[in-house]
Amino acid sequence: AQRVTQPEKLLSVFKGAPVELKCNYSYSGSPELFWYVQYSRQRLQLLLRHISRESIKGFTADLNKGETSFHLKKPFAQEEDSAMYYCALRSNFGNEKLTFGTGTRLTIIP
């Protein structure tokens, strides 16, 4: 069974401080991992995916298969980063089903 765990429901960080949102997963195969973000009153949107190995809005995430983790990081938090962040997993074959974690609400303190 697929499972995604985000241990922190709430995270507050000062502007300019580093941010790390934790995500651990459980899956027997090789999954695709994603981070989705939901800003206030906006739809859920893709922030980044592990296979792209890119940095979006200063955020990066590295897939660590040994620790089954996909933590989201940013070296210097900005006020506009305040949002709800969801980690999600998709199996590497079959349908497009995403398994989401429960989300972390990130608040950047000015």
Next chain:
Amino acid sequence: ETGVTQSPTHLIKTRGQQVTLRCSSQSGHNTVSWYQQALGQGPQFIFQYYREEENGRGNFPPRFSGLQFPNYSSELNVNALELDDSALYLCASSSATARNTIYFGEGSWLTVV
């Protein structure tokens, strides 16, 4: 801005009633998925449709059913509504052949009283 649109945006139903939610997929996307997001939870996969056939289902009872039409628009139907069905229902579209990004609509807020 994505091309996934959902209707209605908000609705209130009474326990035992039936509801139909609608979704128009992004152009060129032949796969549509529906998710239920209860308050304080992440989205939960209900089911997926590809070429008008169900192609995967989550842990939801049969009173949750769906349709996908030739133009790739979709409906989610819920019968015999229960109070716990109150949630945000999200539609997501993607191209199964390309396995590219999954785009979400803004959702339909359903309140069951």
